[in-house]
Amino acid sequence: MDLLHTQLDNIQRKLAFVAVENIDWKFYVQTFSWAVSIFESYLLIRQYPLYSKTSPPEVLAKHFDKGVFEKSQAYGKDKAKFALFSGLYKQLTDSLMLQYGFYAWSWSVAGRLLTKVGYGSEYQILQSIGFVFILFVISSLPGLPLQIYGTFVLEEKHGFNKTTPALFISDLLKGWGLAFVLGAPFLAVFLYIFQWAGDRFVPWLMAFMISFQLVMVILYPTVIQPLFNKLSPLAEGELRTRIEGLASKLKFPLKHLYEIDGSKRSSHSNAYFFGLPWSKHIVIFDTLIQQSKPEEVEAVLAHELGHWYYLHPTKLMAISQLHIFAILALFPAFLHAPPLLRAFDFPKAVAAQPPTIVAFLLFQMILTPLEAVVSIGMNAVSRHFEWEADRFAVELQDKLGEEGKGMSDMGERLGRALITLHVKNLSTVWVDWLYSAYHHSHPTLTERLKALEGFQTKKAKTQ
Numbered sequence: 001m002d003l004l005h006t007q008l009d010n011i012q013r014k015l016a017f018v019a020v021e022n023i024d025w026k027f028y029v030q031t032f033s034w035a036v037s038i039f040e041s042y043l044l045i046r047q048y049p050l051y052s053k054t055s056p057p058e059v060l061a062k063h064f065d066k067g068v069f070e071k072s073q074a075y076g077k078d079k080a081k082f083a084l085f086s087g088l089y090k091q092l093t094d095s096l097m098l099q100y101g102f103y104a105w106s107w108s109v110a111g112r113l114l115t116k117v118g119y120g121s122e123y124q125i126l127q128s129i130g131f132v133f134i135l136f137v138i139s140s141l142p143g144l145p146l147q148i149y150g151t152f153v154l155e156e157k158h159g160f161n162k163t164t165p166a167l168f169i170s171d172l173l174k175g176w177g178l179a180f181v182l183g184a185p186f187l188a189v190f191l192y193i194f195q196w197a198g199d200r201f202v203p204w205l206m207a208f209m210i211s212f213q214l215v216m217v218i219l220y221p222t223v224i225q226p227l228f229n230k231l232s233p234l235a236e237g238e239l240r241t242r243i244e245g246l247a248s249k250l251k252f253p254l255k256h257l258y259e260i261d262g263s264k265r266s267s268h269s270n271a272y273f274f275g276l277p278w279s280k281h282i283v284i285f286d287t288l289i290q291q292s293k294p295e296e297v298e299a300v301l302a303h304e305l306g307h308w309y310y311l312h313p314t315k316l317m318a319i320s321q322l323h324i325f326a327i328l329a330l331f332p333a334f335l336h337a338p339p340l341l342r343a344f345d346f347p348k349a350v351a352a353q354p355p356t357i358v359a360f361l362l363f364q365m366i367l368t369p370l371e372a373v374v375s376i377g378m379n380a381v382s383r384h385f386e387w388e389a390d391r392f393a394v395e396l397q398d399k400l401g402e403e404g405k406g407m408s409d410m411g412e413r414l415g416r417a418l419i420t421l422h423v424k425n426l427s428t429v430w431v432d433w434l435y436s437a438y439h440h441s442h443p444t445l446t447e448r449l450k451a452l453e454g455f456q457t458k459k460a461k462t463q
Helices: 002-014 025-052 058-063 066-099 102-116 124-157 165-200 202-228 238-250 286-291 294-309 312-335 338-343 348-352 356-366 368-394 396-404 410-424 433-439 445-462
Strands: 231-233 254-260 271-276 279-285
Touching: 002 312, 025 066, 025 338, 025 356, 025 368, 025 433, 058 410, 058 445, 066 102, 066 124, 102 124, 102 356, 124 165, 124 356, 165 202, 165 312, 165 356, 202 231, 202 271, 202 312, 238 254, 238 279, 238 294, 238 396, 254 286, 271 294, 279 286, 279 294, 286 294, 286 410, 294 312, 294 368, 294 410, 312 356, 312 368, 338 348, 338 356, 356 368, 368 396, 368 410, 368 433, 368 445, 410 445
Parallel strands: 254 279
Antiparallel strands: 231 254, 271 279
């Protein structure tokens, strides 16, 4: 532990200039946040002409009839135009709030509200919670029209929306309530660790955040998910038999197998698993069950279990923890930097002893360009894991030996399932490589189909 703190102290000494030099951090954040936004707009402009293509890639030609492909292209075009507008709109509103001292104003309002209920400025954690929720609620308001348009115009136009206005409002209020119920105690403990541990907060904060993630794994299926969707045990039948058999053969610790009413809000489909290492839950959207044959859904689950087999969730969590550690290791220099707060319009009295939550949020803004680069790297790792899981499905029979009889065509089934998902969801099949590298955590459909074909060819040669 002493070695860790020594190394962290060395980092802080190299960043000591942050606490004394009057750097125009607001200009820096504005410049780089706009640079990222303009780059994202450029990627959309690169992608947009591909929606004018009149036929799908050759490998998909026999799977799309002309009408469905035209609908897919029209949906992609409308989403691209909406993404371009909403991205610039959000950047503009964020930029205006930043430029005109919204963060300093929110801190001041939180302090005044605290005073009215009999608490002074010495109750920094309470003021910080108020500050965060003022930011959260008010900054959410400009985006509400975009959410409404996206749900009731864009998704409705292309036949996907199932959300009623009442359900939309209910989801919104539940989301806000949940953010407060979970966010307030999380933030209180988060900030208390800073007060208790001082500048040696990094290992303690890391331990707390990992513990919180594990608690959420338990709370999500039992408390949070039921607030928004109904999870029912998957009905007896061929699909349930196939999935339970597959899980048993792989020794996957399946505890619950659920069907979720995804059609309550949308026609889009999906399947996923979650849980602790010794207790896993598989969730299948009712739309996936309706759109695909049982053997194809089984192939989709074989891919998902490939992620479990290769420990992909654990590896991604480890990478994310390293990422968080790197952020926290840099933070102390910004925590004790009055010039940072002064650059964002905070009064001298507040900047002289920077509130932890304020310094942390401003620090996160400063990291904007770095986070954009990190996201590209994380997408690359995620895509590699997707290919690995696809290969797992193809090679499943070989891995299971005698128990894998009847699974030699799992790769073909997975390919058909992926095509069905893309066709039913009107997903884009022409994708610019740079746009994909930045935005997509999964390979494109054509990339996956070519890889599946390659895996199957290689498998056939070795037999």
